[in-house]
Amino acid sequence: HQTLTARCHQCVIVTSSSHLLGTHVGTAINGAECTIRMNDAPxxxxxxxxxxxxxxxxxxxxxxxxxxxxxxxxxxxxxxxIFIFWGPPTKMQKSLLKIIQRVCASFPNMTAYVVSPSRMKQFDDLFRGETGKDREKSRSWLSTGWFTMVIAVELCDAVHVYGMVPPSYCGRHPPPRRLPYHYYEPKGPDECTTYIHNERSRKGNHHRFITEKRVFATWAGLYNITFSHPDWT
Structure with missing residues (x-):
């Protein structure tokens, strides 16, 4: 059990967004010192x-x-x-941890970390502190984007995010053109429909994507975060 102590001067976060399609930013992404991706984005x-x-x-x-x-x-x-696995402590029960251990055993060159329950609580407290909203009371889950951004801010001196839309994007008139939520699922749900549904929903567990992006906008100046494709300026 080691703690992740990596440090990068300059990082890019590659989101899973369809906004990246046709941008040809692959070379720029590969030129970054550290590149961070999410979930199963291929x-x-x-x-x-x-x-x-x-x-x-x-x-x-x-x-x-x-x-x-x-x-x-x-x-x-x-x-x-380096893989960083996260989940609410109730979800990261022994069976999931066993699977991670088994995979690491079969791939000796694979490095993986699991976010500890106490760190998960810190992520929650941070969300409450930044938004005034209690995540559990508002029946929402923090998204992988939230975790990735917090981890990036800790690991990196400067962060550039590719493919994340600004908080006001889905409310524009005329509305933005329909775009699949993930670049690798062309027939998947529309991005703004997903964001708006999640933000407004009061039932079940949803991500507060737009609220999270408002926080990122306030963090941009504090933590040297820039956004492109689309630009946030």
């Missing part, structure tokens, strides 16, 4: 737009199986990748 077939360098991959408990099912894509292709 690189094969998308290298021109998303690059292939993967220093860190932040994976939610709900995406764990999708990532570990494809070791060819996620483990062998980029053996330098």
């Amino acid at each position: 690189i094969t077939g998308y290298e021109a737009d998303v690059g292939n360098k993967t220093s860190f991959r932040v994976v939610a408990h709900s995406s764990l199986y999708r990532v570990l099912k494809r070791p060819q894509e996620f483990v062998n292709k980029t053996p330098e990748t």
